[in-house]
Amino acid sequence: MPARASAAQGKGDPTVAAVLSWLIPGAGHLYLGKAGLGLICFVIVQGLYLAGLKLGDGMSFEYLDPELRSPFAAALSPEAGNLGAFIYQMQHYGFGPGFLRPFPEWLRLGSSLAALSGVLNIAVIAHAHWCARTAVRAPSWTRSAPAGVLATWFLPGLGHWMQGRHKRAVVVFVLLVGLFALGTVLAEATNLSRERHFYYWSGQFLIGMPAILAELLWGSSRVHSDIPYVDAGLVFGCIAGLLNTLAMIDVYGYTESKLLGLPLRSSHVAAEAES
């Protein structure tokens, strides 16, 4: 660890704090002696998952086609960000009783809330890791690295904008939201249904509000004829979400460098270090 970062050490093992938070939201903060914050994280993140389970009667993994079901098949979903709750759902509900039954009215909302819980827990994990690693704090919560990650998930480019990197924010927004919009047009909005495309939906959920908003508006569209470019549309939507994780890491790394006084990431320096 560079000298300036180690000068302000945190008071725990970052890996332990992160893993504890992954298993039980807030447990990492409890381990670091931040019981109040840990409790708040636990209530919000687990509350969202529990609300999702109740609204959807725990049936969101029954969206998966029977031939795709396996012990780890559901792990490629945003819910896995809240590992403890995800394991609980797999243990108690799994893929259902093995026969077809009607989906509850609120299953779509429930499934989105559980997925949101997983994404929120990523920010909780990042915060616990940061607190364990260093005693350096951002001037305000909105300028912290986890807040930037969450903002970037919510709207691609928002995290960069909050950092004052406005040009990059616009580029990220145009590229990712544009790619997602093009995918939605090509797939004629069929990409917005988790029931139809479980895995692609999981990928594009990482683009946040654009995907949620589009699903609210056009998620129930019916298919009347063959959709010629549906495959391309699904891939585009999913790629847009996955690329947003790169944007989140970029935002996190920039804040980290600024607060800890580390050199900014540079491909030129990285290439020199490798050689």
Added chain:
Amino acid sequence: MSEIVVHILLFLVASLAIVGLGSCYADAADGPVLRNFPRRFLMFLAGCGLLAAIMILLEHTVASVN
């Protein structure tokens, strides 16, 4: 518009987003991102072209069902 042209255009759009975000991830400053973008984009296209050529070659040789 013919199918192949549409597919190439769609591929270029996806490539633009992939290389754009990859460039942003590689450099924290905007200057190097803009400077290196054309080279990165061409490298990406060349890499994908090579991969496609290998796949076509394999499809017509060892992986051929005929």
